[in-house]
Amino acid sequence: MxxxxxxxxxxxxxxxxxxxxxxxxxxxxxxxxxxxxxxxxxxxxxxxxxxxxxxxxxxxxxxxxxxxxxxxxxxxxxxxxxxxxxxxxxxxxxxxxxxxVSSMQLDEAERGFSFQGDGPLDMRMSQSGPSAAELVN
The missing domain is CATH 3.40.50.150 (Vaccinia Virus protein VP39)
Structure with a gap:
């Protein structure tokens, strides 16, 4: 490689x-x-x-x-x-x-996957469909 x-x-x-x-x-x-x-x-x-x-x-x-x-x-x-x-x-x-899930998603809190940093509750690989925040609220 x-x-x-x-x-x-x-x-x-x-x-x-x-x-x-x-x-x-x-x-x-x-x-x-x-x-x-x-x-x-x-x-x-x-x-x-x-x-x-x-x-x-x-x-x-x-x-x-x-x-x-x-x-x-x-x-x-x-x-x-x-x-x-x-x-x-x-x-x-x-x-x-x-x-x-990959470190690409976890390391960037703004992507909404992180459990270690502050960020939105999003959890989408792309921006289509509802975010996790929309589903739980």
Whole structure:
């Protein structure tokens, strides 16, 4: 992995184990929870020819703009939920999902996920739908 390009807030802890088990990495893959792109970049660096990245979080797509050009058109981005991956891709060679809330959401109190900092009660990956505050009040 290109360590210098890694977002310091996100370390894909299972990347090496995944790459070891699916080696050799070839063909088209889906990263259904792109986030900071750790698994996406790892798969591309390991040999995936094409990667379809899915994430509902607009911040993840903004962050992707900082590293996507390094992969010369090998990435296709979709801002949606991973449960709709069949609508954006078929016939892929592998899928990776890093499930659960990420430090990207927890570390920024204004995102509304933090249990350690003051922020709104939001808890949405994107700004669509009601916030947690709207649901409980």
């Amino acid at each position: 290109r360590e210098a390009e890694q977002d310091p807030r996100h370390i894909p802890v299972l990347l090496d184990a995944i790459l070891e088990r699916v080696s050799p990495v070839t063909g088209t893959w889906i990263d259904g929870t792109m986030g900071a792109g750790g698994y996406a970049r790892g798969l591309l660096d390991a040999g995936a020819e094409r990667l379809i990245c899915i994430d509902r979080d607009p911040l993840a797509h903004e962050m992707a703009k900082t590293w996507i050009d390094a992969y010369e058109g090998r990435i296709e981005l979709h801002q949606t939920v991973f449960s709709k991956m069949d609508e954006v891709a078929q016939g892929v060679d592998g899928v990776v999902l890093d499930l659960g």
